Amino acid sequence: MRTVIGYGRVSTEEQADSGLGIEAQRATIDREAGRRGWSVTWRVDEGCSGKQTNPELRQALELLAGGQAEALVVAKMDRLARSVAHASDIMELARSQGWNLVVLDLGVDLKTPQGRAMAQMLAVFAELERALIGQRTREALAAAKRRGTRLGRPRLAPASVVQRVVAERNAGASFQLIARTLTADGVLSPAGRPAWQESSVRRLYNSATATPTSAA
DSSP: OEEEEEEEEEOGGGTTOTTTSHHHHHHHHHHHHHHHTEEEEEEEEESOOSSSOOHHHHHHHHHHHTTSOSEEEESOHHHHOSSHHHHHHHHHHHHHHTOEEEETTTTEETTSHHHHHHHHHHHHHHHHHHHHHHHHHHHHHHHHHHHTOOOOSOOSSOHHHHHHHHHHHHTTOOHHHHHHHHHHTTOOOTTSOSSOOHHHHHHHHHHHHOOOOOOO
16 A cells, blocks of 8 residues: 555635635545555645645655655645746656656646646646746835835845745745755855855745845
């Protein structure tokens, strides 16, 4: 019997919605598990948004990376991620690490040709989403510069490295793992050193994802 991880998520305001509640998600996954002969291990994030990788999802991804389950199964795509880019990052993580992702409401199964085609389409839209975010960011920075707003100390890491750190972290990789892979790939740290530290990756990620605050 194959072992899979069933993942569910619900935010506080969604608790009363029978279509989004944890029990409804579990029932949907249990029905599919019974049909396919899966043994399901559960991970559930309650009272969490899906904007980033929540604690139980992060733990599920670590188990999958370690080969302790064959697949991640979710009832609905929006329970896994709230953005196309985030969903695409998780799909790419599944592909690169060799485990399967099954999203029941969309019929996504990366072990099937249809599922792989869906992943490719999501990757295209994720690229568009990131491009639009980048454009809005550049326009906002240009507007701030015209207003004479001080934008703070510039990042020393190239934009491509910042994007990589954010994408890998949002896809579930730990800061330590990202530091190791950057070092192994020969990417210089912001200080120009060949070895990355976990703390450097954390600072870079926090700086890149910080929400700007406006003066009262």
